[in-house]
Structures are given as C-alpha cells and as structure tokens.
Amino acid sequence: MVTRIMSSHHNVSLLSARWRVAWYHFLLMSSVPTHADFVVVGAGVAGLRAAIELASAGSVFVLAKREVRDSNTQYAQGGIAAALSDEDEISLHLQDTLQAGDGLCNPEAAKVLVEDAPERIEELIQWGTEFDREGTKLTFGREGAHSRNRILHAHGDSTGREILRGLYAKTKTLKHISVREFEFSTDLLVEGGHVTGIHLISDSGQQQVISASAVLLATGGLGQLYLNTTNPAVATGDGVAMAYRAGAEISDMEFVQFHPTALYLKNAPRFLLSEALRGEGAYLRNLELHRFMPKYHPMGELAPRDVVARAIVHELEVSGSKDPVVYLDLGHLDAEHIKARFPRIYATCLQHNIDITTELIPIRPAAHYAMGGVRTDLQGQTTLPGLYAAGEAAATGVHGANRLASNSLLEGLVFGARAGRAMREQLRHLPSKVEPQNRAASNGPVDSVADQVIREIQMLMWRDAGIVRTGTGLKRAIEQLNSITPRVAHPQNRRAHEARNLQAVGSLVARSALAREESRGAHYRTDFPAHNDAKFLKHSIVTCNSIRFA
Ligand SMILES: Cc1cc2nc3c(=O)[nH]c(=O)nc-3n(C[C@H](O)[C@H](O)[C@H](O)COP(=O)(O)OP(=O)(O)OC[C@H]3O[C@@H](n4cnc5c(N)ncnc54)[C@H](O)[C@@H]3O)c2cc1C
Numbered sequence: 001m002v003t004r005i006m007s008s009h010h011n012v013s014l015l016s017a018r019w020r021v022a023w024y025h026f027l028l029m030s031s032v033p034t035h036a037d038f039v040v041v042g043a044g045v046a047g048l049r050a051a052i053e054l055a056s057a058g059s060v061f062v063l064a065k066r067e068v069r070d071s072n073t074q075y076a077q078g079g080i081a082a083a084l085s086d087e088d089e090i091s092l093h094l095q096d097t098l099q100a101g102d103g104l105c106n107p108e109a110a111k112v113l114v115e116d117a118p119e120r121i122e123e124l125i126q127w128g129t130e131f132d133r134e135g136t137k138l139t140f141g142r143e144g145a146h147s148r149n150r151i152l153h154a155h156g157d158s159t160g161r162e163i164l165r166g167l168y169a170k171t172k173t174l175k176h177i178s179v180r181e182f183e184f185s186t187d188l189l190v191e192g193g194h195v196t197g198i199h200l201i202s203d204s205g206q207q208q209v210i211s212a213s214a215v216l217l218a219t220g221g222l223g224q225l226y227l228n229t230t231n232p233a234v235a236t237g238d239g240v241a242m243a244y245r246a247g248a249e250i251s252d253m254e255f256v257q258f259h260p261t262a263l264y265l266k267n268a269p270r271f272l273l274s275e276a277l278r279g280e281g282a283y284l285r286n287l288e289l290h291r292f293m294p295k296y297h298p299m300g301e302l303a304p305r306d307v308v309a310r311a312i313v314h315e316l317e318v319s320g321s322k323d324p325v326v327y328l329d330l331g332h333l334d335a336e337h338i339k340a341r342f343p344r345i346y347a348t349c350l351q352h353n354i355d356i357t358t359e360l361i362p363i364r365p366a367a368h369y370a371m372g373g374v375r376t377d378l379q380g381q382t383t384l385p386g387l388y389a390a391g392e393a394a395a396t397g398v399h400g401a402n403r404l405a406s407n408s409l410l411e412g413l414v415f416g417a418r419a420g421r422a423m424r425e426q427l428r429h430l431p432s433k434v435e436p437q438n439r440a441a442s443n444g445p446v447d448s449v450a451d452q453v454i455r456e457i458q459m460l461m462w463r464d465a466g467i468v469r470t471g472t473g474l475k476r477a478i479e480q481l482n483s484i485t486p487r488v489a490h491p492q493n494r495r496a497h498e499a500r501n502l503q504a505v506g507s508l509v510a511r512s513a514l515a516r517e518e519s520r521g522a523h524y525r526t527d528f529p530a531h532n533d534a535k536f537l538k539h540s541i542v543t544c545n546s547i548r549f550a
Pocket of ligand 1: 045075220368
C-alpha cells in the first residue's frame with residue numbers, strides 16, 4: 001500500500017502547501033509504527049480473534065505477509081466443530097477429540113477446547129458470521145471420526161472464508177486495531193531473555209523493528225514444506241522458525257497430517273476435497289474401481305485421516321501404474337444436494353472438466369495440517385517471556401498425534417481468545433527502547449535461487465519425511481537439510497527468508513520423527529510400526545540443539 005502511495009510521490013511537489021501537510025500526515029499514518037502495545041503476527045482466525053480481545057487494552061498491530069485472504073483460514077471448507085446440536089454433548093466432542101489424538105492429547109487443553117467452543121461460536125454469530133441454517137435452525141454436518149453431527153458450515157463449503165470475513169469486519173469496528181497487509185516478519189526481537197518486538201520487512205521494502213509489550217505468533221501452518229499440499233503459499237512455518245531461533249520450545253513437530261483426498265490433476269493445484277464429502281457418503285475406489293476402505297478399517301471411508309491416507313498410499317503402490325490415482329465417487333448421491341452442499345468444490349472441479357455428481361474424481365493425499373508448533377500453556381504463553389502463540393503455529397496439545405477434523409478453526413478461535421486475554425492482563429507499559437532501524441531491503445517476491453532451494457526441500461521432505469517414514473529416510477533428510485544450511489543462512493529478501501524458515505522447520509520435523517521410534521497418529525514408521533507407550537506416550541520437545549520427550 002505504502003509502495004503504491006510512494007509511487008505517485010513525485011506529484012506531491014505540485015500540491016499546495018496545505019495539501020502537502022495533509023499528505024505528510026497521511027504518510028505518517030500509513031507507515032509502520034515503531035512501537036505498539038501488542039504485535040500479532042498473522043491475520044487468520046487465531047490472530048484476528050486475539051486482536052479483538054486485545055483491542056480494549058492498547059494499540060494492536062496485526063500483520064499479514066500477503067493479503068488477509070491469503071491464509072489457511074480462508075481455504076477451510078468443511079466447517080467448525082462444536083457440541084451445539086440437541087443430540088450432542090460436550091463430553092462426546094471431548095471423547096472424539098481424545099480418540100483421534102491417539103493417546104497424546106493434552107486432556108486439559110482438549111477440555112478447554114470443547115468447553116469454550118459453544119461460547120466462541122455464539123460470539124461469532126453475534127458479530128455477523130452466517131452459518132448455514134434450515135429455516136432458523138443451524139445445520140450440523142458429519143465428518144470422519146466424529147460420533148455426532150456437529151460441524152457448522154457456511155455457504156456450504158466456504159466456512160473459513162465466512163469466519164474470516166466476520167472477524168475482519170469486527171476488527172474494523174475497533175479503533176485500536178491496525179491490520180496491515182504485505183508486512184513480513186523475519187525474526188523476533190529478544191532482549192534479556194524477554195521477547196520485546198519483531199523485525200520486519202515492510203510493504204515498502206524497509207527493514208524495520210517494532211517494539212511491543214507482547215508478541216503473538218499466529219502465523220499458521222507449514223504445508224509448503226511438502227511437494228503436495230492443500231495449503232496456500234503463505235504456509236511456510238515462519239512463526240515456528242522464528243520462535244525456534246529465539247530459543248522457545250517447539251513441540252510435536254513429527255505429527256503432520258496428510259489429507260487423504262486432494263484433487264490430483266497435472267498442472268492443477270492440489271485442491272482439497274473436504275472430508276465432508278465422505279461424511280455425505282462418498283466412496284473411495286481404486287484404479288480397478290473397487291471400494292477399498294472397508295478392508296482397512298471398520299469405519300470405512302470415515303476412518304481417521306491417517307488411516308485413510310496410508311490406505312490410499314498402499315493402493316497407489318500396489319496398483320502397478322506409473323502415475324496412479326484413486327478416485328472419490330459421489331455418483332450414487334443426490335446430485336442437487338451435492339451441488340447445494342458443496343458449491344465451491346462443484347464449481348472448482350467443473351473448471352477442470354469434472355462434474356463431481358456424475359464423474360469419478362482423481363485424488364491423492366497431500367500435506368494438510370501441522371499438529372505441532374510453538375509449545376504453549378493453556379493461555380497461549382510460550383516458554384519465552386513476552387511471546388505467545390495460537391492457532392496452527394502453536395502446540396497446545398489439543399490435537400495429540402492427530403487432529404480431529406474441524407477442530408483447528410476452533411482451536412484458533414478458542415486459544416486466540418485466551419492468548420489475547422493473557423497478553424492483555426500482562427500488559428507492561430514499557431518505554432520503547434528500540435531505535436527505529438529503517439534500512440533498505442530487497443522486497444522482491446521473485447528469487448529463483450530461493451525458489452530452487454524450496455523445491456529441493458519440498459521434494460526431499462515428501463520422499464523421506466512424508467506419509468510413510470523410515471529411519472534411513474529420515475537420516476537422509478536431515479543430512480540433506482543440513483547441507484542446505486549455508487545456502488539459506490543470509491537471506492536478503494522475503495522469499496529467501498521463507499527458504500531459511502522451511503529449512504529450519506523441515507529439520508525440526510525430520511529430527512522429531514527420527515527420535516520418535518514408534519508409530520502413532522499421523523506419524524508412521526515402517527521400521528517401528530507399533531505404539532511404544534512405555535517410551536513415547538510423551539510429547540517431543542526441541543530447543544536449539546536438544547530434543548527430549550516429556
Ligand atoms: C484447504 C484447507 C481446508 C481446511 N479445512 C478446514 C476445516 O474445514 N475445518 C477446520 O477446522 N480446519 C480446516 N483447515 C485448517 C485450518 O484452516 C487452519 O488450521 C486454520 O485456519 C489456521 O488458522 P491460523 O489463524 O492459525 O493461521 P492462518 O489462517 O494460516 O493465518 C496465518 C497468517 O499468518 C500470516 N503470516 C505467516 N507468516 C508471516 C510472516 N512471516 N509475517 C507476517 N505474517 C505472516 C499470514 O499472512 C496469515 O495472515 C483447512 C486448511 C486448509 C489448507
């Protein structure tokens with residue numbers, strides 16, 4: 001924005017003195033401040049929800065590295081879970097969440113998640129989010145591993161977009177919140193062991209520091225670590241990498257959820273085909289058109305995601321085809337209902353010449369969700385004073401070894417609000433000690449060297465630290481990632497910073513996965529295919545060069 005304003009700056013000399021003063025004030029207002037009471041890195045569901053909580057306590061500066069709509073939140077289709085229907089109970093939502101987590105959920109965090117859910121959703125509705133209804137009653141969908149219909153959705157399959165719209169509109173009504181797009185945070189500012197702000201490359205290409213009483217990392221996921229992902233380009237694990245470099249504890253990084261059903265077409269993005277399609281009764285068929293899931297799990301197509309993803313990998317391997325796929329089949333379902341329930345999926349597939357009501361949809365799994373992240377307590381506080389984390393970048397322990405579908409938007413809402421409250425309560429009115437450090441930086445999004453490094457990382461992570469892992473593969477991944485270190489050590493622009501972050505986060509995933517010598521939830525090793533509760537019913541925790549289980 002500032003860049004665009006600057007580009008017409010040469011016209012300023014033509015303006016009258018009065019206009020010049022007004023112009024100067026406008027530039028001042030639109031430039032990045034050097035101090036805010038609170039900095040929130042990320043404008044998805046977690047960041048915006050936290051900002052709303054903070055607005056009553058001081059100035060809140062919210063950054064998004066691209067447009068606000070470039071986030072995982074915007075892409076979320078299926079819905080958000082909450083025990084709100086007459087047939088449901090909070091205890092059942094808790095039970096399903098713990099079950100999906102495969103023994104590793106933090107029960108206290110999961111309890112907070114499901115208990116806070118109804119209030120957070122009611123609040124969203126009051127602020128203007130419109131969930132789908134039949135008449136005046138909310139409609140609840142069903143997804144894999146949920147024992148009740150409890151998934152609220154909006155505009156059929158655009159739930160995240162509607163939640164983001166509602167939250168963003170709410171922030172606009174609160175005068176202390178400034179949401180700024182195209183501001184890229186590169187690192188945390190740490191003074192005397194306390195996080196006191198962030199470094200950023202601003203929209204105008206300046207390197208700059210913003211000091212703050214507290215910083216919230218709400219930077220979302222890390223799907224871009226993998227060759228195939230449902231995540232948008234912003235999901236490069238920046239928050240986790242920044243926190244790690246600053247010395248915070250990082251937890252559960254080996255648990256990456258791969259969504260079983262992403263559209264697989266050459267030259268098309270890996271568009272997510274929501275779990276809710278299987279909730280409505282869609283079948284999975286192999287190349288021979290056999291329905292294969294019942295032979296892998298009693299819940300068939302509604303088995304937990306990791307089970308479905310591995311079943312698909314197995315079917316792909318045994319198919320004998322060079323470029324195999326499996327299919328999602330909705331042909332037996334009511335076509336009008338499918339079009340009304342999944343308008344976005346229907347329209348997107350039609351753009352690729354697939355009518356999902358009559359034709360088979362070619363699919364493969366893709367990296368989808370990070371259960372791990374920056375370790376926090378129930379208030380979003382990390383192990384570094386002054387630093388908080390919420391949403392997909394955080395590891396609260398609610399998801400354990402595997403996330404229950406539609407619990408992640410909810411996690412962002414619930415723990416975003418809690419982190420906001422905790423930051424508000426700990427506001428320290430410190431004088432800003434930070435001198436402004438405006439230095440020019442290359443802002444170019446194009447960097448073919450960084451692009452090449454990122455491609456290498458994505459390929460090696462997909463091959464050696466993906467859905468099915470081995471000790472040998474993980475060691476190879478770590479070695480190759482180490483060999484990339486010198487090429488990413490001195491980033492000069494945003495893309496190079498993303499390459500450095502992906503290298504760091506890739507190492508965290510591979511090291512944690514190598515250390516966990518068992519299979520659990522989304523982490524599967526062929527050399528250790530069973531649980532080892534005696535040793536590993538614990539969370540992995542990484543700091544600098546150490547890794548431990550606790
Ligand atoms: C295709 C898809 C479908 C999904 N469907 C569902 C669903 O149906 N239900 C469900 O519960 N979950 C779903 N999820 C998961 C869910 O959308 C995410 O887990 C959740 O939205 C994460 O929210 P967040 O606020 O943590 O991060 P995000 O929404 O990803 O927001 C991250 C923000 O951080 C900013 N950012 C990142 N790095 C930087 C940086 N260095 N500097 C400045 N800003 C930065 C980004 O610009 C962005 O604004 C889906 C995810 C995908 C990808």
